[in-house]
Amino acid sequence: MVTRLSTKFMNICISSMCKSKQLLKAEVVLIDAIKLGVLPDTVTYNTLVDAYYRFVSIDAGYTVLNRMKEAGINPNVVSYNSVMSGAVRKCLLSKPLQLFDEMLQSGIHPDVWSYNILIHCLFRLGRPDEGYRVFKDIRHGFVPYVLTYNAMINGLCKARRLADARRVLREFCDYGYEPNAITYTTVMKCCFRCGRLEQGLEILSEMRRKGYTFDGFAYCTVVAALVKTGRIEEVDEIAGKMTSNGLVPDLASYNTMINLFCRQGKFDEALKLVDEIEKQGLKCDQYTHTIIIHGLCKIGNFVGAEKHLDYMKSLGFGFNLVAFNCMLDCLGKAGHIDQAVKVFDSTEVKDSFTYTILVHNLCRAKKFLFASKLLVACLKSGWCVYCMCLCMVWLYPHRIARLRIVSRLHVN
Template structure:
C-alpha cells in the first residue's frame, strides 16, 4: 500500500520559512535564487506570517520595495507601517508613509488609524491625536469615520477623558452620529463609569439621534462590568418594556455577564429563555456559555455543551477551541488540551499564538519544560511565530529549577526575543542578568548587557 504524501506547504509559508532561516546579509540573494511570482496577496500573507518577527518582516518588505517589476500594494505598506510602529520605529513608519505618497498609493484613513492606535497603545495618546489632526497635511482629509476611529482608539486604550474632550470639541464639525455616541458610551463603560455612559445616552436622545441596539447592549455590558447585576437585570427589563428588538448579542452579554459573576444557574436560564423565545444562539453565545462553565462550573459540563454545539451543526471557531483548551489545562488535563489543538487543526482551524501560549504555560507550570519547548520549536518553523508573552512564559520557567544551564537558556531566549523586535521589560533584563551572574555565567551576562545598551534600556540593579 502506497503511503499518500502530505501536501506541500502553502507558498506564503514556504517563503516565510525561507526568510526566517536565511542570513539577513544574504536574504536578497536567497530570494532572487527562487522563482517566486510576487503578488499583493502573497506578500500580504508572508507579512502576516512574519508578524511576530518584525525585523525580518521589514527586511523582506524593503527588499521587494527595490524589486525591478513588483510594486507594493497599499495594504502591504499598511502592514509594514503597523509592524514598524509596533517596534516603536516611528521614523521608519513615517518614511513608509512618505514612500506611499511618492508612489501615489496612499496614505489612506486606515494608515492613520494604524499609526494612531500604535501611538496610543505605546502610551503616546497625545501623539495619536496629533496623527488625526495632521491627516490633511499628508493629503488625507478628516471625516466622520476617521473622527470615530480616533475616538475608538483613545477609548480602547482607556484615555476616555481625552476622547470625550475631543468629542465635545469636534462633534458639531463632524456631525456626530449614533456610532460616535456608542463609542463614547462604551469608553465610559470600559473604565466602569456607567453614570457617564448614561449621560451620553441622554445627550444622544436630546440631539434627536435614536439609540441603537448597540447602544443598549453597550450599557448592559457596562453594568455587568461594574458587577451591578441587579441594575443590569432592571435595564434588560426596561429594554423589553420599551419593545426593543432584543437580539442575540443582548442574550450573549447576559449569559456571559451572569456567568462571570458566578451566577451559573442564572446564566443557563437566560440561555434557555433565549432559545424558548425563538432566538437562535450564535457561536459567540455558545462560546460565552462554555467559558462560563469552564471558569465557574466544571470543564466536563463545558465539553458537553461543546459537543452539543457541534452536534447541532455549529462550527467552533478559534475562540471556542481556545476557551476549551484553557479550561482543560486549568483542570489539569493538559494532554487532552493538546488533543483538542490537534482536533482544531484537523478541522481547518489554525491554532493561534494564544493557543500555544496556554499549553506552553501549563506545561511549564507543571514542570514539563521539555514538552513546553517542543511546542515552542513547532512555533518557530513559521507556522505561528512566538510573541512577547511566549518568551516571558519560557524565561520565567527557566528560573524554577535554579540550574546554571537553564539560566543560559533564559539568556539565549532573551537575545532571540530582542532579535525578533520585542523589547523586554527592565525586570526581565535584570532577572536574567542577575541569574546568570549568580550561577557563574558572568561572561554571558556581559554579552547580554552589551546587547541591552543597544536596546536603549538603562539597568540600575545589576552588579557585574
C-alpha cells in the same frame, strides 16, 4: 424647464461618484448641474458630507456643512449624524459632543441615532454617569428603540456596571420590547467578566428558552466560563448545541479552551482538543503551540516542552521567543536555575523579557553576582533599565551586593 427629477438624477450621479471615491468628479457634476440651473438640495450635500468624512477627513466633512449653509440650505439631523458618526470611527470622541451641542444651538432636534452616538462617546470617554443621564433624559422626548437600549447596555457592561446593565435590561422588557440576541449576549459576557458565572448562565438559559442562537464567539465565552468552574460535562453539551446550529468552533475558540485546560492542569483534555483541531481541518498557529509549551512546563515536563519547541521549527514556524521565555520562566520558578541558565545560553535570540526573567530568577535564587554580570550584558544589549530596577528591589537588603552591581554598570 428644470424639474425635481433633474435634482434627483444629479444626486444619483453624485452618489455613484462618491461610492467609487471619485470626489473630484462628484464636485464637477455638482458645478455643471448648477450651471445648467439644477439646484442641489439637502440630499446632495449630505451625500458629500458622508463621502468627505469617510475618504478624506472629519474636517473636510465639516467644511461641506459650511458650504451647505452658504448655499442657503440648512443642514439637518442626518447631516450632523454623518459627521458625528465619522468622528467616532476616527476615534475623535470629543468631536461628536461638540457637534451635538452645535446641532441643539441650531434648533435641530436630535434623533435616536444622534443620542446613540452621544451615549457611545460618553461611555468611551469614561463618563458613564453622563451617558446614563442622557439615556434617562431622552425618554421625556420619545421612547428609545432597541438600538438605543443595546448601546446603553453595551456601554454599562464595558464600564463593568453590571447591576445598572441588568436594570436597563429589565426596563427594556417592561416597555414591551423584546431584547434580541445582541442584548442578551452583551450582558452575558459582562456577567462572565465580572465573575458572576451563575448569572451569565441564567441569561444563557433564558436565551435558549426564547429560541435565540448566538455566534461562535459567544459560545466560546460560555465554554470558557464553564471550564473555569469545572463543569466539563456542560462543555460537551454546549459544543453539541453549537454543532447542531451549524457553527464550528474556530481556532480562537479552540485556543481559548486549550489555554483554560492547561491552566487547570488538565493537559490530556488540552491534547484531545489539539487532535480535534486537526480533524476539523484547521491548523494550529504559534499561539496554540505556545499554550501547549507553557502547559508542559507547568506540569514540570521541560523535556517535552523543549522537544515541542524543536517540533515547531520543523513545522516552519521558526524560533518562538514567547514560548522560549515561558519555558525559561517556568524553569526558574521551579528551582531549576542552572538549567535555566543553560537554556538562556543556548540561543542568541533574546529580548528584554528574556533578560528580565533570568535576572528575576537569579535574584530569587540569591545568585546576585551572576545577576550583576547578566545586567552588564543586558546594558550592552540596550535592555537595561527594567532589569536594573528589578535587581535593585531584590538587593535592597544587601547593600554590598547592590554597590558591586552599580560599580560594574558604571565601569561598563
